[in-house]
Amino acid sequence: MVASLYGVQEECKAIWVYMEQDGGVLENVSLELLHKGREMADQMGWQLTGLLLGSEVAQLAEVAFASGADAVWLANHPLLDGFTIDAYAPVVFQAVMGGKPSVFLLPATPNSRDLAGRLAVRLRTGLNADCTNLHMNPEGELMVSEVSGFGGGVLALIEMRNHRPQMATIRPGVFSPGEAKSDKKGKLIRIPVDLTEDMIQTRIVKRVIEKGVDLTRVPVLIAGGRGVEGDFKMLQELAELLGGEIGATRPPVDEGYIERERQIGQTGMVCSPKVAICCGISGAFHFVVGIEKAGTVIGINSDPEAPLFDYADYCIVGDVHQIIPALIAAIREAREVSYA
Numbered sequence: 001m002v003a004s005l006y007g008v009q010e011e012c013k014a015i016w017v018y019m020e021q022d023g024g025v026l027e028n029v030s031l032e033l034l035h036k037g038r039e040m041a042d043q044m045g046w047q048l049t050g051l052l053l054g055s056e057v058a059q060l061a062e063v064a065f066a067s068g069a070d071a072v073w074l075a076n077h078p079l080l081d082g083f084t085i086d087a088y089a090p091v092v093f094q095a096v097m098g099g100k101p102s103v104f105l106l107p108a109t110p111n112s113r114d115l116a117g118r119l120a121v122r123l124r125t126g127l128n129a130d131c132t133n134l135h136m137n138p139e140g141e142l143m144v145s146e147v148s149g150f151g152g153g154v155l156a157l158i159e160m161r162n163h164r165p166q167m168a169t170i171r172p173g174v175f176s177p178g179e180a181k182s183d184k185k186g187k188l189i190r191i192p193v194d195l196t197e198d199m200i201q202t203r204i205v206k207r208v209i210e211k212g213v214d215l216t217r218v219p220v221l222i223a224g225g226r227g228v229e230g231d232f233k234m235l236q237e238l239a240e241l242l243g244g245e246i247g248a249t250r251p252p253v254d255e256g257y258i259e260r261e262r263q264i265g266q267t268g269m270v271c272s273p274k275v276a277i278c279c280g281i282s283g284a285f286h287f288v289v290g291i292e293k294a295g296t297v298i299g300i301n302s303d304p305e306a307p308l309f310d311y312a313d314y315c316i317v318g319d320v321h322q323i324i325p326a327l328i329a330a331i332r333e334a335r336e337v338s339y340a
């Protein structure tokens with residue numbers, strides 16, 4: 001097996017978190033990883049460090065300190081204004097080789113996934129991708145990453161014994177962002193950046209920002225499955241009444257009834273709403289992992305044996321095309337009565 005560029009003997013007892021930002025705004029998942037990183041660092045008596053790249057983004061270090069970081073390594077350069085893999089990969093590589101952290105966590109977002117894969121190859125270490133949980137094994141001073149495989153039938157617990165850093169990407173919404181402590185301070189370490197225009201092969205010609213929705217943060221989720229038969233208008237009406245958003249299982253997404261960004265589950269979003277109403281959904285493992293963190297799950301299914309009912313707190317057996325319109329009418333009526 002090829003040795004990593006630094007090993008266990010040289011590692012620094014620290015957990016590093018890559019702080020993904022876009023236009024000076026930190027991605028929520030960075031806060032989630034800092035919070036989880038703090039918990040693991042406390043358990044081990046280690047340092048927690050944020051790694052921040054960008055142009056004029058130093059103010060985000062304060063956010064990292066408030067979220068538990070002891071230190072932030074900052075790479076500031078005009079060519080880091082906007083993510084390009086050509087600029088970000090060498091700078092992060094250089095920083096990691098400078099700090100030699102034992103653990104390095106990145107978000108499983110499109111940009112950070114790209115970054116993590118390239119870094120793992122350069123560092124000649126492993127990468128536990130798309131983890132659903134992490135914890136430390138204090139005896140071996142090892143991180144244990146949980147990764148589901150074989151279509152969700154197997155949960156693998158992976159330790160990286162010999163290679164460093166122990167790298168993992170974690171999907172948004174898996175951990176809580178925790179409470180910020182505004183009085184917490186930390187150390188800002190500026191790192192030199194040696195980048196020139198000719199190193200950047202990628203040119204961002206145009207940025208198109210779609211309206212988008214962040215399902216990881218919605219308080220009420222109305223999810224529709226194949227049983228809804230594409231009638232997401234009905235679900236949208238209910239979602240608007242309850243101040244929520246609609247989501248879906250994979251089949252309606254594949255069939256083009258709803259945008260892919262609204263897919264819930266293993267290959268979609270992991271959500272933690274207070275209430276999830278699951279309509280015409282069988283309850284396959286691949287879907288359920290996306291709502292496991294919901295406060296209350298209500299299932300509506302015409303099949304009393306639907307596996308979803310094993311997870312749901314409230315089970316409604318019946319036709320979703322009758323139940324949802326009736327529910328909408330009942331909510332409207334109740335509101336009209338209370339306003340009268």
Ligand SMILES: Cc1cc2nc3c(=O)[nH]c(=O)nc-3n(C[C@H](O)[C@H](O)[C@H](O)COP(=O)(O)OP(=O)(O)OC[C@H]3O[C@@H](n4cnc5c(N)ncnc54)[C@H](O)[C@@H]3O)c2cc1C
Nearest residue numbers: 225226227249250265266267268280281282286287302320
């Ligand atoms: C590697 C891999 C990754 C995957 N990732 C995901 C993922 O991220 N998210 C995801 O959702 N799936 C994912 N899948 C697919 C997943 O395995 C299931 O096939 C999918 O979740 C099923 O969706 P469904 O419940 O909408 O459809 P079905 O399983 O077809 O269930 C439809 C349900 O609707 C009910 N129903 C039908 N008519 C009505 C009605 N009129 N009223 C009430 N109920 C009705 C039926 O009784 C049934 O229970 C993945 C699969 C693989 C192999």
